[in-house]
Structure formats: structure tokens, C-alpha cells
Amino acid sequence: MKLYSLSVLYKGETKAALLKAAYDVSSFSFFQRSSVQEFMTFTSQLIVERSEKGSRASVKEQEYLCHVYVRNDSLSGVVIADNEYPSRVAFTLLEKVLDEFSKQVDRIDWPVGSPSTINYTALDSYLSRYQNPREADPMMKVQAELDETKIILARKQNSCCEIM
Amino acid sequence: MAESTEEVAVLVQRVVKDINNAFKRNPHIDEIGLIPCPEARYNRSPIVLVENKLGVESWCVKFLLPYVHNKLLLYRQRKQRLNKDELIDVTCTLLLLNPDFTTAWNVRKELILSGTLNPIKDLHLGKLALTKFPKSPETWIHRRWVLQQLIQENSLPTFVKKESLATFPMERVQRLVQEEIEVCGEAAGRYPSNYNAWSHRIWVLQHLAKLDMKILLDELSSTKHWASMHVSDHSGFHYRQFLLKSLISQTVTDSAVLEQNPLVSEHISDLPKDDDEDTSAEHHRVVDLSHLLEEEVEFSTDLIDNYPGHETLWCHRRHVFYLQHHLNSKLPHCLMRLSPMDSSGGTLNDLHLSPAVTQMTQAMDVDGLNDSNEQGYSQETKRLKRTPAQDSLGIEMEHRFIEQILSTCRNVEQARFANAYRKWLVTLSQ
Numbered sequence: 001m002k003l004y005s006l007s008v009l010y011k012g013e014t015k016a017a018l019l020k021a022a023y024d025v026s027s028f029s030f031f032q033r034s035s036v037q038e039f040m041t042f043t044s045q046l047i048v049e050r051s052e053k054g055s056r057a058s059v060k061e062q063e064y065l066c067h068v069y070v071r072n073d074s075l076s077g078v079v080i081a082d083n084e085y086p087s088r089v090a091f092t093l094l095e096k097v098l099d100e101f102s103k104q105v106d107r108i109d110w111p112v113g114s115p116s117t118i119n120y121t122a123l124d125s126y127l128s129r130y131q132n133p134r135e136a137d138p139m140m141k142v143q144a145e146l147d148e149t150k151i152i153l154a155r156k157q158n159s160c161c162e163i164m
Numbered sequence: 165m166a167e168s169t170e171e172v173a174v175l176v177q178r179v180v181k182d183i184n185n186a187f188k189r190n191p192h193i194d195e196i197g198l199i200p201c202p203e204a205r206y207n208r209s210p211i212v213l214v215e216n217k218l219g220v221e222s223w224c225v226k227f228l229l230p231y232v233h234n235k236l237l238l239y240r241q242r243k244q245r246l247n248k249d250e251l252i253d254v255t256c257t258l259l260l261l262n263p264d265f266t267t268a269w270n271v272r273k274e275l276i277l278s279g280t281l282n283p284i285k286d287l288h289l290g291k292l293a294l295t296k297f298p299k300s301p302e303t304w305i306h307r308r309w310v311l312q313q314l315i316q317e318n319s320l321p322t323f324v325k326k327e328s329l330a331t332f333p334m335e336r337v338q339r340l341v342q343e344e345i346e347v348c349g350e351a352a353g354r355y356p357s358n359y360n361a362w363s364h365r366i367w368v369l370q371h372l373a374k375l376d377m378k379i380l381l382d383e384l385s386s387t388k389h390w391a392s393m394h395v396s397d398h399s400g401f402h403y404r405q406f407l408l409k410s411l412i413s414q415t416v417t418d419s420a421v422l423e424q425n426p427l428v429s430e431h432i433s434d435l436p437k438d439d440d441e442d443t444s445a446e447h448h449r450v451v452d453l454s455h456l457l458e459e460e461v462e463f464s465t466d467l468i469d470n471y472p473g474h475e476t477l478w479c480h481r482r483h484v485f486y487l488q489h490h491l492n493s494k495l496p497h498c499l500m501r502l503s504p505m506d507s508s509g510g511t512l513n514d515l516h517l518s519p520a521v522t523q524m525t526q527a528m529d530v531d532g533l534n535d536s537n538e539q540g541y542s543q544e545t546k547r548l549k550r551t552p553a554q555d556s557l558g559i560e561m562e563h564r565f566i567e568q569i570l571s572t573c574r575n576v577e578q579a580r581f582a583n584a585y586r587k588w589l590v591t592l593s594q
Contacts, residue, residue, distance in 0.1 A: 001393045027353070029296065030217040031197035084396050086471055132393065134470065 001084040005040040006127045009048045010110045011074040016048035019113045022123035044078040058087050069094040089133040176231045180257050182211040193218050195295040232258050248280045263293035269306040283310045298354035304364045344368040362399040375410050395471045401480040460484045473577035
């Protein structure tokens with residue numbers, strides 16, 4: 001039951017911009033880690049680009065499950081986890097993080113931001129705390145009513161991930 | 165671009181030497197890996213050593229592997245001589261690239277038997293290979309061979325200190341057991357439901373630790389957190405089922421001895437042995453089995469509630485409930501002297517759950533509980549069983565549990581598993 005990455009992005013008109021990300025690739029073999037991390041960055045962006053505003057979804061990509069939440073104001077979050085990690089908790093985490101992020105970082109900085117310019121430092125500790133879902137969230141229940149959550153099965157064609 | 169035979173030979177010699185030197189330079193290497201690198205850059209060695217991790221650049225593998233593979237085969241066919249050091253280096257290189265190459269392990273077996281190679285080195289090499297190939301069957305098989313060599317009394321005079329004619333020193337065995345458990349744990353973490361790693365762990369408990377009760381109990385508690393963080397790892401939960409079954413069988417074996425001791429009271433858990441018992445090394449612990457099983461059911465409930473939709477958890481629940489059910493409903497048939505569960509067939513066979521009750525009885529035989537060896541009623545067996553009324557209460561509680569799940573869950577899979585479990589319970593009470 002693992003979380004691999006937690007990212008905050010902004011869904012622009014044509015592209016998604018990465019604002020901040022945290023990774024935990026320690027469970028991968030040493031020499032794979034940098035390429036795995038690159039893959040996760042790329043996948044998170046791609047998923048946000050292909051998701052509608054105001055939606056939540058869980059997308060299966062290879063052996064990972066990517067949980068994405070795109071808010072109506074285009075602020076988006078992606079959690080990449082394994083298939084054991086409960087999706088309820090992943091969405092709770094995303095809700096929480098985006099809420100906090102929107103209070104700490106000015107809206108005006110979102111469309112033009114990048115990890116080096118954005119000042120939000122809580123992602124690493126969230127990622128680490130939520131590795132054990134029960135320690136992080138003793139109730140482990142999503143409070144808010146969810147929009148329809150779809151599980152999208154992605155078939156990997158050739159080398160790039162084709163989602164839908 | 166084609167490499168000439170001489171160029172390849174030179175390259176390979178260099179790489180094999182680099183690997184050897186890397187181990188000499190850093191005896192704490194704890195992981196190996198392949199570095200995706202399609203082309204050689206400059207004139208650099210493809211062997212990379214970073215922070216105790218040994219990497220091989222992928223471009224060289226297509227030259228390296230066929231060459232050393234061929235070299236070893238030629239040696240085997242007596243067409244080429246290799247001295248002991250060359251053999252050690254070549255097999256080491258080969259096994260780090262492909263640990264399922266049985267011939268290489270067998271060459272090392274010969275080196276060990278002739279006293280040229282320290283068997284501990286093979287444990288270390290195997291551990292490294294498992295960091296990249298955590299399932300590798302041949303690595304686990306060879307590992308068991310080495311361990312068997314190490315614990316045998318008269319083998320390997322060069323490397324095993326012959327203490328006396330006594331059996332292998334207990335602390336050394338304990339250390340081996342702990343080390344093996346660690347290796348299994350790591351391999352289990354590197355690959356989901358790593359059957360080979362968990363089977364090896366079972367083998368270690370049976371053949372090195374001799375199903376010592378304290379170790380069984382320790383393992384039960386120390387794997388609990390891991391299991392809760394790997395709720396789809398069927399092999400991990402099967403291990404817990406093995407531990408519980410072994411505790412049951414060991415308790416029954418001990419109960420015959422404890423029968424004679426009237427000081428043993430009804431509900432005790434984990435007492436140290438009395439002074440007036442025999443002074444053998446064997447610890448006769450009285451384990452409250454029903455309590456352990458109840459705890460395991462609670463554990464299962466907790467996980468099923470919090471992590472909906474994992475078939476492994478429901479399978480585990482069946483096994484545990486069946487053990488509880490079997491413990492009390494089939495007496496006096498079910499608590500009996502057990503033959504040692506040492507056959508490899510016995511460990512690796514899962515409890516075959518099928519609807520027919522008669523088939524279930526046979527399934528228990530497969531696991532080593534032999535119906536034909538009955539023990540008479542003893543104080544212990546009475547203490548361990550629940551009354552028939554409590555048993556049907558147990559089934560009723562399970563049905564209520566299923567109802568509760570079905571009425572609150574939103575997960576389609578969870579509902580499916582709950583329904584299947586309900587059907588299974590019905591067949592159980594027939």
C-alpha cells in the first residue's frame with residue numbers, strides 16, 4: 001500500500017502546469033528511481049490535461065493508480081498510488097491539499113507558476129504521513145459528497161501512455 | 165557495429181574484473197541494478213558503484229552475458245579449463261545477470277563441497293541477486309541447499325567450526341533464522357505476492373527454527389503490520405495462516421506432555437516453563453489458541469472494513485474462521501498428535517476450500533492434520549474447544565458481519581466477495 005507522488009497543477013487552456021510536487025520512489029530499485037519520477041511527472045500532467053474541470057477520476061496506468069481531482073477553478077491535484085491504497089483516502093488527501101494550497105498561494109500565481117516560484121512546502125510531509133492511511137486519517141471516510149468517480153482503464157500502446 | 169571476438173573478450177575480461185574490484189572496494193554493496201544505457205560512452209567501464217549500489221549499464225549485457233555463459237558451458241563440457249578463482253568470478257558475474265542459471269549455482273555447489281568457496285558468500289550473492297530478481301526460483305533453491313549444508317554436523321570442515329559433536333550452536337542458528345527472515349521480508353516487499361519468498365520463509369521456520377513456539381508467536385506479531393499494509397498480498401496472509409496452523413499443531417503436540425502436569429491451569433498464555441518440567445531446550449508454552457484466532461478474526465474484520473474490495477482479505481477470513489470452526493466442531497477428531505510438517509508438499513499446499521465437508525476433511529489431511537491418529541480427550545483439548553452452541557453463534561456472528569458489509573458498502577467487488585463468503589459459510593454448516 002504505497003503512495004508514490006503527490007502533485008499540484010494548474011489546468012490551463014491547452015496545457016497543465018506543474019506547480020509543486022512531492023515524490024517517494026524509495027521502494028523502487030536505486031537505478032530506476034529517476035526515470036520513475038520522470039514518468040510520474042509526465043503522467044500527472046497528461047492526466048490533468050485530459051480531465052474535465054470539476055471532475056474526479058481514478059486512472060489505471062500500468063501497475064499504478066492515478067487519482068486526479070480537477071477543481072472548477074482549474075486547480076488540480078494528482079496522487080499516484082499502487083492498487084492497494086484506498087481511493088477514498090487519496091481523494092480526501094487531494095481535497096485537503098488543494099484547499100490548503102489555494103489559501104496559501106495567491107490565485108494570480110497559479111497560471112504562471114512553477115515548482116521554483118511557488119511557495120508551498122507541505123507536500124512532502126503530507127505524502128509521508130499519508131503512506132499509512134489510518135495514521136493520517138483515523139476516520140478514513142470521505143466527508144463530502146463525491147462527484148461521479150470513474151475508473152478508467154488505460155491500455156498502454158507502444159511507448160506512450162494513451163489514456164482514453 | 166560488430167565487435168570482433170578479441171574486442172569482446174577484452175571487454176568482458178575487463179567488466180568481470182571491474183565487478184570483482186567493486187566488491188573488494190566496497191564490501192557493503194547491498195543492491196544491484198541495471199542502468200538503462202543504450203550506448204557506451206567514451207571508454208568508461210559499464211560498472212557503476214554509487215552508495216552501496218552496484219549498477220551495470222545495459223549496453224554491455226549483450227556482450228557480457230553470452231560470453232560468460234558460453235565460457236561456463238565450455239568448462240562444464242571439459243573443453244576449457246578454468247581455475248578456482250576464475251570460476252568464482254565467472255559464476256558471480258553470471259548469477260548477478262541471470263540468477264536462474266542453475267549450472268552456475270551448481271558449479272558453486274561443487275566449489276563449496278570441495279572447500280574452496282565459503283558458503284556464506286553464496287548467501288550474500290543470493291541476497292544481492294534477489295534485490296534485482298526477488299522471485300528467482302533457482303536462487304531460493306540454492307539458498308536452501310547452502311543452509312542445509314551449514315546446519316549439518318559433519319560438512320564443510322574448512323569453514324564451519326566444529327564445536328563438538330553437538331548440533332550446530334543455537335545462537336548461530338538463531339542468527340541464520342533472523343537473517344533469512346530479513347531476506348524474505350525484503351524480497352516480499354519488492355514483488356507483490358512473492359510466493360517463492362514466503363515459501364522460503366516457511367521452510368526456514370520448519371527446518372532451521374523447527375517450528376519453535378516463541379518464533380512462531382514472534383513472527384505472528386511482527387508480520388501483522390506488514391500484512392495490514394499489503395492487503396492484496398495473498399502469500400503474506402497465507403504465511404499467517406501457516407503460523408496459526410503451526411501453533412495449533414505445536415500446542416497439541418505439547419499438550420500430551422502438559423497433561424501430566426496438574427499445575428497447568430485453564431486459561432494461561434505464554435507462561436515460561438515450570439521448574440519441575442524436564443530440562444530440554446524445548447519450551448513448552450501454553451498458548452491460548454482461541455484467543456489468538458479471535459484476534460486474527462478481529463484483525464480481518466478491521467481490514468475488510470477499512471479496505472473494501474480485496475479478495476485476499478476475504479480468503480484469509482475463510483481460513484481463520486475455518487481454523488476456529490475446526491478447532492471446536494470436530495472434536496475429538498481434530499485435535500490430535502500431528503506428524504511433523506516437514507514435507508515440502510505439505511507446506512506449499514494451501515488449505516483447499518471446497519463446498520463439500522468431506523473434501524474439507526481431506527484438505528486438512530493435505531496440511532498434515534491426520535484424521536486417523538486420534539488422541540483421547542485430554543484436559544488440554546477440553547480447554548481449547550468451544551461448545552457446539554458457541555460454534556453456531558460464531559457462524560451467526562459471521563452472517564451478521566456479512567449483512568453489515570452488504571448494507572453499507574459501495575464497492576461492487578466487496579459485495580461480490582461478501583456474497584461468496586456467505587455461500588461458503590452455508591456449506592460449512594451442512
